[in-house]
Amino acid sequence: MTEWRNFDELKSFQTLKNEQKVDLPAVMAGESGAERVRKYSVPMAEGLQYNFAAKSVDDTILSDLAELAQEAELGDKFKELYEGAVINTGEKRLVLHHLTRGQLGGDVIADGVNKRAFYQEQQKRIADFARDVHEGKIVNEQGEKFTAVVQIGIGGSDLGPRAMYLALQNWAKANKQDYMDAAFISNVDPDDAASVLASVDVAHAIFILVSKSGTTLETLTNETFVQNALRAQGLEPSRHMIAVTSETSPLAHNDDYMAAFYMDDYIGGRYSSTSAVGGAVLSLAFGPEVFAEFLEGAAAEDQLAKETDPLKNPDMLDALIGVYERNFLGYESTAVLPYSQALSRFPAHLQQLDMESNGKSVNRFGEPVSYPTDPVLFGEPGTNGQHSFYQLLHQGKNIVPLQFVGFRKSQLGEDDSIQGSTSQQKLCANVAAQIVAFACGKPDENRNKNFEGGRPSSIIIGEEVTPRSLGALLAHFENKVMFQGFVWNLNSFDQEGVQLGKVLAKRVLAHDTDGALAEYSKLLDI
Numbered sequence: 001m002t003e004w005r006n007f008d009e010l011k012s013f014q015t016l017k018n019e020q021k022v023d024l025p026a027v028m029a030g031e032s033g034a035e036r037v038r039k040y041s042v043p044m045a046e047g048l049q050y051n052f053a054a055k056s057v058d059d060t061i062l063s064d065l066a067e068l069a070q071e072a073e074l075g076d077k078f079k080e081l082y083e084g085a086v087i088n089t090g091e092k093r094l095v096l097h098h099l100t101r102g103q104l105g106g107d108v109i110a111d112g113v114n115k116r117a118f119y120q121e122q123q124k125r126i127a128d129f130a131r132d133v134h135e136g137k138i139v140n141e142q143g144e145k146f147t148a149v150v151q152i153g154i155g156g157s158d159l160g161p162r163a164m165y166l167a168l169q170n171w172a173k174a175n176k177q178d179y180m181d182a183a184f185i186s187n188v189d190p191d192d193a194a195s196v197l198a199s200v201d202v203a204h205a206i207f208i209l210v211s212k213s214g215t216t217l218e219t220l221t222n223e224t225f226v227q228n229a230l231r232a233q234g235l236e237p238s239r240h241m242i243a244v245t246s247e248t249s250p251l252a253h254n255d256d257y258m259a260a261f262y263m264d265d266y267i268g269g270r271y272s273s274t275s276a277v278g279g280a281v282l283s284l285a286f287g288p289e290v291f292a293e294f295l296e297g298a299a300a301e302d303q304l305a306k307e308t309d310p311l312k313n314p315d316m317l318d319a320l321i322g323v324y325e326r327n328f329l330g331y332e333s334t335a336v337l338p339y340s341q342a343l344s345r346f347p348a349h350l351q352q353l354d355m356e357s358n359g360k361s362v363n364r365f366g367e368p369v370s371y372p373t374d375p376v377l378f379g380e381p382g383t384n385g386q387h388s389f390y391q392l393l394h395q396g397k398n399i400v401p402l403q404f405v406g407f408r409k410s411q412l413g414e415d416d417s418i419q420g421s422t423s424q425q426k427l428c429a430n431v432a433a434q435i436v437a438f439a440c441g442k443p444d445e446n447r448n449k450n451f452e453g454g455r456p457s458s459i460i461i462g463e464e465v466t467p468r469s470l471g472a473l474l475a476h477f478e479n480k481v482m483f484q485g486f487v488w489n490l491n492s493f494d495q496e497g498v499q500l501g502k503v504l505a506k507r508v509l510a511h512d513t514d515g516a517l518a519e520y521s522k523l524l525d526i
Contacts, residue, residue, distance in 0.1 A: 002073040002080060004364055006489050007327070008371050012068035016328050019064060022056045025453040028439040042314040045300035045472040048462040050314035054439040055321050055401075056329060056456045065320040066310055068487070074316055075308035077486045078479075082302075084108035084115075088268075089364045090494035096264075097271035097478070101471070102299030104306065110266065119275065122261050123295075126279045127288030129242075129259055133206065134179050134287065138258070141239050146206050148181045149284040150196060152226060153210035153277070154218045155498075156269020157244075158186035159352050160474075161278040163345040164294070165285055167470050170342060170411040172286045180206075182285040185226070188218040193225045202233055207241045208280050212263055214249030217502070244276045268493050270353045271478060274298055274471070290467050297471025305479040315479035318403075318458065322480070323487050325401045325456065326375050332398065336379035338405040339431040342465045346405075347379025350477055357481045357492040364491045373488045375401075383430050394438065394451055402438060402457035405473070406431045409464040435459060 007013055027036060036053035044050055057065075069075070081087045082104040087095045098104055100119045108115045132138045136145045151161060162184045172178040183196045207226050211219045227237040243260040245251040252260050261276040272278065274295055283291045307313035310320055325331045336347045358374035380388060382404075393400055406428060415423045434457075441453020460476070462469050485492030507513055508521050 002076045004489055005072075006363055006369055006371075007072075007323075007487055008369075010068065010071050012064060012071050013327075016061070016064050016068065016324060019061055019328075021329070022058050022061070023454075024054070024056050024456060025440050027058070028054060028436070028453075033436075033440070042311065042317060044314045044460070044476060045304055046297045046462070046466075046468045048460055048469060048472055048476075050318060050458065050460055050476075052317070052321060052458040054435050054457045054459075055325075056454075057321060057324065061324065062311065065317070065324060068323075069308070069310045069316060069320060072487050074310075074483055074486050075306070078305060078482070079105065081482070082108075084110065088491060088493035090491045090496065091265070093493070094266045095268075095271075095493050096266040097268070097274065098302050100267065100274040101295040101475075102302060104302055115264075115266065118262075118264070122263075122276045123279055123288075123291075125259075126261050126276060126283050127291075129261075130179075130280075130283040130288050133284060140204060141236060142203070144204060146180065146204055148183065148200050148205040149208065149281055150183045150185060150200060150205055150226075151208045151210060151281045152185045152219055152222050153208075153244075154186045154188075154216065155352065156272050157210035157216075157219070157277055158184055159345070159349040160270065160273035161281050162186075163343070163349040164273055164278055164282060164470065164474070166345050167342045167465055168282075168286060168290065168294075168467060171464075171466060172290065174412050177286050177290050179287055180285050182281055185222050186218070188221050190225065193222050193229075197226070197229050202229060202240075203235060205240065206258075206284065208244060208284075209241060209251065209257070210244045210277055210280075211251065212246050212249065212265070212269070214243075214245050214251040217506075242280065244280055268495070270349075270356055271493075273349075273474060286467075293467035294471040297466075297468035297473075298475040299471075300468075301472040301475035302479070305475070315476050316483050318476070319480045319483035319487070321458070322375075322401070323484055326372055329399075330372075331375060331401050332372075333376040333378065334401045334403065335385075335393065336377065336403045336405070337382050337385055338379070339382040339427055340405065340407055340465055341381055342411055343405060344381050346473075347377070347381075350379065351377050353477060354481050356495045356498070358485050358488065358490055359497060360488075360490045363489040369488065369490075371488070373490060374484070382434070383427065386430065386434070390434075393455065399455055402455065404431050404435065404457055404459040406459060406461050407464050407469075408461070411465055431459065 040053040041049055041051040081095050082098050084094050094110055096115055099116045103116050133146055165182050183200055185193045185196050209223050230237045238256050241257050243251040243257045247262050261280055263275050267275050279291055305315045310317040336350050338346055354377045363369050410424045438455035438457050441451035444450040508526055513521050
């Protein structure tokens with residue numbers, strides 16, 4: 001069994017604390033920088049590559065990080081996780097999202113069930129259902145084919161699947177895999193549901209209600225909103241709705257739904273895109289074969305994450321460099337900047353994945369930690385972000401480490417050359433320029449035009465956003481978050497921080513308030 005210790009109790013903590021900091025503008029200048037770009041790169045799955053040349057590390061620090069990985073037993077802890085240890089100490093649960101896309105170790109038996117077989121069974125049921133819809137074997141009340149799918153969920157039931165759908169939308173059209181348009185309802189604000197319903201052909205839409213417990217307030221409220229809209233058009237809601245839930249929830253085995261597909265308590269919402277939560281909507285939108293490719297890409301990256309040497313494990317290395325930046329360089333935030341419009345909502349998903357997982361101030365045993373943990377994460381696609389918050393990134397007082405994501409090709413193939421270059425070439429030119437500009441800067445006697453540089457970044461680069469490369473990219477970030485939680489001795493798989501507001505909201509709706517809560521309720525006319 002591994003030993004779980006606080007980060008600052010490890011010998012590696014003191015070693016890293018005493019290391020000399022890297023002069024990033026100096027090492028990235030001239031041929032030295034070119035050599036770093038060639039040297040500091042690790043292959044990922046599905047043709048992706050993690051290049052960290054513009055990070056504030058050198059061979060000495062990388063060696064220290066490798067020692068940290070060994071001392072913190074990161075590889076062994078991952079092995080315990082995928083073989084079924086109770087890693088989620090807060091809720092006393094296994095953590096099994098890796099099993100939704102592959103078998104990394106031996107059989108995991110929980111509640112008397114082979115969990116890999118269980119997840120495969122649900123994937124097959126979803127695939128069969130999607131094919132029946134696409135082939136017109138499952139139709140609406142008028143005997144007409146369904147043409148749209150709408151997911152009703154919030155948090156992990158929305159952010160991940162929505163980001164994955166948008167990422168593959170253009171790819172699917174280019175490859176003639178766009179079976180059904182998809183839309184998402186998440187916010188309890190009625191304007192959200194009303195806007196989606198106004199843009200969807202409701203009579204030809206399947207609605208997926210996603211709630212593990214079957215009691216999520218926002219989701220059930222939006223379900224009622226949708227049911228009322230269906231009835232207003234003379235449609236029977238049960239002929240238009242399916243559920244993704246746990247087998248013990250009130251939504252399971254319920255005549256109000258055409259079908260129910262199951263998840264379990266061993267997969268957290270923010271880790272659920274490769275489960276039935278993402279499987280139903282993506283299989284209906286693009287076909288089950290596309291969803292299967294997405295899973296295969298994630299499984300291939302998971303295999304790389306088993307490597308114990310971080311210099312051969314891009315997920316672990318990315319995590320360790322992030323820990324170094326947070327705990328020893330003192331950087332309080334980080335930005336994920338995809339130079340791909342397909343990944344427009346990917347940063348929003350990563351905000352939840354990262355900050356809900358590791359936004360903790362107590363360790364796995366409920367004891368306060370004395371070192372910083374998760375940074376604030378934000379992001380926006382390039383080149384839009386360049387015309388938004390890059391001013392602060394280049395010249396602000398706070399240094400923000402950056403993670404670029406770029407692809408050599410667009411999803412729609414070649415585009416026209418304008419002024420000597422294509423749109424894709426212009427996009428890639430911008431990301432290359434930004435990496436060097438952030439790292440090296442540009443001195444100027446006019447302080448307003450001076451760029452100090454020393455702003456670290458990495459880039460994940462690939463050929464094109466496809467189902468497989470998207471799956472690998474998703475798994476990379478999931479594994480990165482996991483490894484960082486291991487280093488910080490956190491439980492990355494519960495989220496008690498989201499509960500208090502829910503409890504107080506229920507009090508407001510029950511008119512059980514006093515003090516400031518009562519006054520704010522009056523201000524909002526509740």
